[in-house]
């Protein structure tokens with residue numbers, strides 16, 4: 132998506148540890164016009180597949196997921212993140228290691244909002260090692276829910292998540308694919 136790539140080039144900054152900071156339009160301040168177009172793009176790609184709901188993980192996935200839900204006229208669930216390991220019979224849970232924060236969070240989705248036989252589209256802001264998407268897939272598995280695919284705003288293709296998911300047969304659709312973050316702060320696209 133050309134407009135997204137231009138925003139990344141203009142406002143993205145490269146942090147140590149191969150982290151791309153995009154606080155100016157995605158992760159802190161949200162560019163709503165851009166996010167609206169992102170939602171429409173995901174909706175177009177995943178249309179006519181019988182998708183019943185959008186899933187994401189709080190908090191950075193919420194903006195693109197809600198815009199996708201709006202475009203598809205579908206509800207959005209954002210999995211909650213907990214530091215402590217609270218066990219709860221009413222929740223589906225999975226453990227997710229956070230690449231950027233170097234911590235493991237337990238993510239959870241309430242059973243109340245999941246019906247058997249559903250087909251969900253997973254949305255996230257970044258794809259790096261694939262942990263967040265894998266965590267949502269684990270929950271889908273527990274819940275007997277089919278996964279239509281994953282819509283990713285920015286995939287860091289030099290990290291293994293995208294390849295691993297595609298090798299498993301998951302339809303991963305990324306709007307910008309970054310193949311390198313250079314030492315002098317440049318973003319190189321695929």
Ligand code: 5GP
Nearest residue numbers: 150151230231257258259260261262263292
């Ligand atoms: P994964 O679970 O695929 O390893 O990482 C994806 C999650 O980590 C995303 O939900 C995102 O919040 C965060 N993340 C991974 N890499 C980056 C990055 O380069 N920049 C930002 N802002 N977040 C990232």
